[in-house]
Amino acid sequence: MATRKYQGKKFDEKDSSTIWDPLNIEEALQVDINNAPFTVSMRTPGDDAYLIRGLLHSEDIIKNPGFIPDIILKKQNEAGIVSIVNVTIPDAELGAGYSNSRSLLSVSSCGICGKTALSDLSFIGATLNDSQKLDIAILPELFKKMQTRQIDFKQSGGTHAAAAFTMDGSLLCVMEDIGRHNAVDKVVGKLITMGQLDAAKIMTVSGRISYEIVVKCFKAKIPILAAVSAPSSLAVDYAKELGLTVFGFCREQRATCYAHPQRVKNTTSNEGSENKAS
Secondary structure: OOOOEEEEEOOOOOOEEEEEEEOOOEEEEEEOOOEEEEEEEEEEEOOOHHHHHHHHHHOOOOOEOOOOEEEEEEOOOOOEEEEEEEEEOOOEEEEEEHHHHOOEEEOOOOOOOOOOOHHHOOOOOOOOOOOOOOOOHHHHHHHHHHHHHHHHHHHHHOOEEEEEEEOOOOOOEEEOOOOOHHHHHHHHHHHOOOOOHHHHEEEEEEEEEEEHHHHHHHOOOOEEEEOOOOEOOHHHHHHHOOEEEEEEEOOOEEEEEEOHHHHEHHHHHHOOHHHHOO
């Protein structure tokens, strides 16, 4: 478990008591590319290779999803947690994001930190036009599958989760991290490593949807994104532009579609998706 116990004092209406709670570890990971510093990510240790591979995909640092780079440990801290790694990427495999990049700080709570301006967010490739349809009736089951595998969250209550599914609801993988966008990067990285990226059609996330999570799904060509909480306005704007179907408030057999509802079919109701948000 990526947790560490901390002492606290718990108060209620009548008394107080000393407790020891497991809290999620948040540690810095410096990623060097070809022995030059590239980024520092604040993350939950574990599945670091998947995190790195997903991040390099979403940032267009590696242009070929089939390429798996060598990742070499350079340094660990006193607790044995990896703190610096080097990723070897031949020049022929470096994408446009590398030549256009600047050193970026990726923290667990916000992915935009380190980007100098919104104009840095350029998109390469056509909008997603996947025409497969999601049966809305399976959406609650997808979240149930994700939640039952949130092991760290059950211990600490402090992690986010992301999960990838096929269009018929078959689970491909679930990843956790203290940062919601880190969890998404870990999922994408594992899918790439396992050769399953093309099979992924649905991404679920445990928190809210930021514009950056929309971008990560777009780069991974995952056309449907669903969250327990709300999307931001910018996330919906980007989803409409990039061709993603976005759901928010997926709770208690309900969900709200904010972009591209044409991918939704409702086998339990006579009401068509055309009456929902476009």
